[in-house]
Amino acid sequence: MSLTALAIVSRQGSPLYLRDYSKDCNLIFGLDGQFGDGDSDIFGDDNIIPVKEMTPEQEDEWPCQLKHQFILHSACQRLDDVLRDNQWKTPGAVGMDACWVGFLCSSDNLRAYGYVTTNVRYVALVEDAMELQLQKSRESELCVLMSNVHRFYTESLLNPFSSPHSKITSKRFDSSATSLITNFNGIE
Numbered sequence: 001m002s003l004t005a006l007a008i009v010s011r012q013g014s015p016l017y018l019r020d021y022s023k024d025c026n027l028i029f030g031l032d033g034q035f036g037d038g039d040s041d042i043f044g045d046d047n048i049i050p051v052k053e054m055t056p057e058q059e060d061e062w063p064c065q066l067k068h069q070f071i072l073h074s075a076c077q078r079l080d081d082v083l084r085d086n087q088w089k090t091p092g093a094v095g096m097d098a099c100w101v102g103f104l105c106s107s108d109n110l111r112a113y114g115y116v117t118t119n120v121r122y123v124a125l126v127e128d129a130m131e132l133q134l135q136k137s138r139e140s141e142l143c144v145l146m147s148n149v150h151r152f153y154t155e156s157l158l159n160p161f162s163s164p165h166s167k168i169t170s171k172r173f174d175s176s177a178t179s180l181i182t183n184f185n186g187i188e
Contacts, residue, residue: 001138002185005068005125017168020064075112075123078104100143115146122146145184152176
């Protein structure tokens with residue numbers, strides 16, 4: 001159960017941070033939906049020429065696959081529905097659990113999870129685990145990870161040259177979040 005993408009979105013719905021980690025993690029399923037070993041072509045379509053889905057300028061602007069952007073957008077819509085209906089708060093929750101929304105939706109072999117603060121919303125795409133017990137334990141780890149990403153975001157806002165409602169360009173934030181996610185994914 002690896003984290004494949006992370007989005008930080010403002011309350012108004014504009015993306016502040018969008019990053020794809022699927023190239024850096026060991027997925028059960030590969031990027032094309034097949035098994036992660038890369039050798040088993042279960043559909044027999046290995047002679048299809050891959051199409052470049054994004055230009056280099058687009059990849060520099062938002063380094064995230066279009067497939068993951070679509071799923072993250074869908075998850076943000078679901079998060080809006082959950083927040084509007086006020087279905088997400090656990091009575092008596094305090095600390096990071098008070099911000100944890102949890103499971104939002106699934107698409108293909110990915111599950112989307114949400115974390116909400118007063119000004120921003122965090123959405124993470126995580127590869128679906130085959131075992132329910134593993135999935136439950138990783139959800140609690142994901143809650144801690146999201147609270148740490150929120151802490152890194154708050155620290156990046158302390159920079160007097162950063163703007164609260166603009167794209168996160170801090171290299172320190174990016175390296176801290178990447179390091180945290182790499183540890184979550186179990187990659188050395």
